[in-house]
Amino acid sequence: MIIVMEHNATIDQLNRVIKYIEDRGLKTQVNNGELLNVVAVIGDKSILNDESIAALDGVREVKKIQEPYKLVSRVAHPEDTIIKFPNGVKLGGLERPVLMVGPCSVEKDFEGLLKVAQAAKDMGCQFLRGGAFKPRTSPYDFQGLEEKGLQYLARAREKTGLLVVTEVMDTMDISLLCKYADVLQVGARNMQNFKLLKALGRIKKPVMIKRGPAATIKEFLLAAEYVVANGNPNVIFCERGVKGFDTHFTRNVLDIAAVPIIRKFSHLPIIVDPSHGTGKRYLIEPMGKAALVAGSHGLMFEVHHDPDNAMCDGAQSLNIEQFKEIAKSFNKLIGRIDYDNKNNK
Amino acid sequence: MIIVMEHNATIDQLNRVIKYIEDRGLKTQVNNGELLNVVAVIGDKSILNDESIAALDGVREVKKIQEPYKLVSRVAHPEDTIIKFPNGVKLGGLERPVLMVGPCSVEKDFEGLLKVAQAAKDMGCQFLRGGAFKPRTSPYDFQGLEEKGLQYLARAREKTGLLVVTEVMDTMDISLLCKYADVLQVGARNMQNFKLLKALGRIKKPVMIKRGPAATIKEFLLAAEYVVANGNPNVIFCERGVKGFDTHFTRNVLDIAAVPIIRKFSHLPIIVDPSHGTGKRYLIEPMGKAALVAGSHGLMFEVHHDPDNAMCDGAQSLNIEQFKEIAKSFNKLIGRIDYDNKNNK
């Protein structure tokens, strides 16, 4: 930790900073700059509160050297985490990238869901996604089928063998969701719902965290740190776009660079959602492919048996025919990536 | 609702759009532009799902004319909502702007909290704020005293007569918080925790919603709509800064314009938090004053009896002496604004 003093800080203020640190059993080293004095702190800085130091008189800025995330960091855990599912599917590291598809929300028409699941199975996808509890910006929009939706997903899993990914919105629903889902997804708007993250640290099922629309990558990593620090090591990141200043052509800016960054600084897997990331059907294919070549461990996107009559996100959903076309293109690229990965192992 | 067709849309696609709308009992009017055709929809558009229309082939864009928020809008409710508290304090409209002060989090030292509360009372503040349940970005930071913190706040209220504002983080804690608090605050990171918003619609205590760091004003209004639509008309907005591209000097960009905008489009009160909005102690006074002259119904900011040793947000907290100085400056301005408001009533 580096403490930069104001150019007009008094000697008294400097001494008070030094005393504050040494009182806590750490050592200091003062570098006298041309204009500014700097105090370097030596020892275990985790016992210091940097906000308190920043609040001392005469302090201009506190610069932290170490990152605040520990368990999710590659520094402490250099090997890739690979999540293994009961049916043999693996996610992360140099494993074959996966596809997660399904409707935005599970709707009353079970046969429709089954059609999507069957097509997903046919195209080699590994996961069926679908919301039973839906977070909607407007209270007047469809809010989800709740438990009935979960039952539908479980029935579709029985028939196809696909793994089920679905969103958890509240700590009260966790045990219910664990009965039905293979992966519990934390929605973007809940990325910093810390009560929820802590509770998810106490379960055994893998947790997928979607990036908040204004979350920095550091905040994204710290959200995962909450889950891991509470006991659950199986966390998947999901990049789904961040708020930008241009909303004319896309809903969000899909931050593809998050993929190689997260892979460099963390050992946990990351997938990308090009449906929510862009909000446009015509962008799913180019952006999905871009994510894959940038190193994404998988893609999640929306498929609906009848998008014109979908209860949500119709404009960004694919119908089954469009899905098959795009899945073919993704599978071709996934095959090449998998081949290259295997030969580099 | 206006539906813009692609320049190369076919007549068949146009007719399908018209049929979709007319099947739902609404009328259409087609305007043939030089390059693009436009379909205007006439009738009660609330039964239409604009995402489904956007998903129809040949549709370029759907433009909505009406805003999706209804109950919080001035269109439906032209008079200001004024929230009245049991002790006679009023918040909103042309009432005297209020001050809400206190530590970021309630800590073990009850005497310290009491010193802050007493100073707040002395300076004419109306509300004591303090977190018992703390949302923290890092799992390694202090997480709050929980119920004990609430008890401390209630005891400070008994001794000073101040109203208590504190944060609710989970639906499971609502009934506990209602026992102790006068206003339940929804934190910025929970602004779109819809389960929480719905549950807060079913209580009687006023709810204060902090703006999410990436929330548009429309999303902010819709968050309040969730609470009001579920039965609780007493909602207070709190602007606290949004994410910007420059984090060198401030943590967030305090969007003062949100104050006159919300006051124009909604009847609900809005206050401003210049502590979180900027993250810097030296900005609390100028930004607090700016918010007040722009029409804010009050200010919320952090005061701690010993900021150097605060468990959180030390760098942006005032100590009691600094607080008194700033409160004097705010009170002078509030007095002028109140005088002007009374003479314009």
Added chain:
Amino acid sequence: MIIVMEHNATIDQLNRVIKYIEDRGLKTQVNNGELLNVVAVIGDKSILNDESIAALDGVREVKKIQEPYKLVSRVAHPEDTIIKFPNGVKLGGLERPVLMVGPCSVEKDFEGLLKVAQAAKDMGCQFLRGGAFKPRTSPYDFQGLEEKGLQYLARAREKTGLLVVTEVMDTMDISLLCKYADVLQVGARNMQNFKLLKALGRIKKPVMIKRGPAATIKEFLLAAEYVVANGNPNVIFCERGVKGFDTHFTRNVLDIAAVPIIRKFSHLPIIVDPSHGTGKRYLIEPMGKAALVAGSHGLMFEVHHDPDNAMCDGAQSLNIEQFKEIAKSFNKLIGRIDYDNKNNK
């Protein structure tokens, strides 16, 4: 054009809007909504000033149906523009994606530049880039070799056959640059230097416009419209990242989605710069590949013979060895894309 009236607009105000439009020879159609009235304008809207209409009393909002860019739009010009260079290189459409490489700025050491150019030639690149006039955020940074730098670039072209891309910063330098360069580049900070754009419309050399760090895609398209409307049809877009709220890991957010969006809405070519887009050497390869599979017509990135001693942008430059490694990887992907494009022609 659609004009939405305020909910409390008077009949008089509505009639004044109608008169304003009809006075200018256009027709109107009024749709009476439940809460808001809407005036649709029929006829050639290009003679209307939408800001003036927005300023009329009682007007809530003016919604434009048509895009303001015309010549660069696919609506008016459906076929891809392919730019052909004297040496046979083609850029755009389904042509083989190109590579543009070289140092951030041309420096005194000509032999160093030549090493880079030779390596570029060896690896099959088509363009040598390098700045002779440098825009620098700080006045204390290196400002470029000016004409001498241009001469160095021209000499490197003679020896290698590579085409030269270099930046123009001022209208006064255009004729000088035309003597030496094959493509004149407009820097991101000058994207809306309209005097410069107009002057570049009057030359014959192709112009490459870098996206401004806060430019929307619409503003980007309109910058190209300036050049084309003034007579020069050969414009290349260059996506290089936009300002985001997270600058910890990357300088900018590289907006890969701009590639398929620009290709859908415009006929002009677009390339991507993953060096400036991220500011990090380790991100050039994954992000460059992502851009290519998303449809980029080429990549531009920085190579320096001795990055440790580069005058600018050392941290994001590759040395020659690293360059060769990455170029190999790009060439493999470009070969596949080119093969697929040829088979789809």
Added chain:
Amino acid sequence: MIIVMEHNATIDQLNRVIKYIEDRGLKTQVNNGELLNVVAVIGDKSILNDESIAALDGVREVKKIQEPYKLVSRVAHPEDTIIKFPNGVKLGGLERPVLMVGPCSVEKDFEGLLKVAQAAKDMGCQFLRGGAFKPRTSPYDFQGLEEKGLQYLARAREKTGLLVVTEVMDTMDISLLCKYADVLQVGARNMQNFKLLKALGRIKKPVMIKRGPAATIKEFLLAAEYVVANGNPNVIFCERGVKGFDTHFTRNVLDIAAVPIIRKFSHLPIIVDPSHGTGKRYLIEPMGKAALVAGSHGLMFEVHHDPDNAMCDGAQSLNIEQFKEIAKSFNKLIGRIDYDNKNNK
């Protein structure tokens, strides 16, 4: 300067960094952290290129302690710069805040301009603003009257005694503008047109720099540094809003906090433009007042004798009657601020 090494950097890499610095005549001090090693640099860091250091192998991050702006900083120049105009008007420090008003662009109707100027004079304003050269996003919009517009402004100055502020767009126009204008304004889109900034450093007239829509405060300060470092000490900052993610209600986010920040870190004056900052007429008054109480040295806003027929920015311009109403409100507040400032001098 602090150099943070990667956790897996080798001793060799560390020694290479130390050698690099010591070769340049500076001293180093290595702090061995628990996980990361840090090299502190001691001596005159201005001769080091931090990008080159960042490019050395094994370096994770370079943290600069000193700010890159020098001449505009309060560190080197603690007293406020007060700009004095020939007619006695003063701008900056604790002088009475000024008002700059006028149309977005000077138009053919000279009598209209004169009406505005006369009203401005009557209301105690000090400056007449108006564009003769107009930067327009679309090439199809009105581009300004050029020299004729300047002549109109000069004639209006003769008749009213107001000072003239007008925009310079190109180095070629500077000498022409110096003949007519009292302040040369650099538009937001040209804030980093470094050729222009340098050329403006060589004139004697004060220069007002508008903040670029994506410019950080540091970049804003460095733009002024360009002018001052080239010889012209009279620079005025103008905050006019930055790009945000919500463009539904306002064009930009007016960053009022820039005012107290710039005043803390620089000695130069800063004014605020609430017209462009918001793009809405109803926000000029509340945001202008907010800027003034936050410490702005003045306001600039748009007034047009006939906004319904203005060639640009009609929606955010005031007509003369509205202007008088708002000027009255601003003058009341300016009077109070001036009184308080005088008593604190």
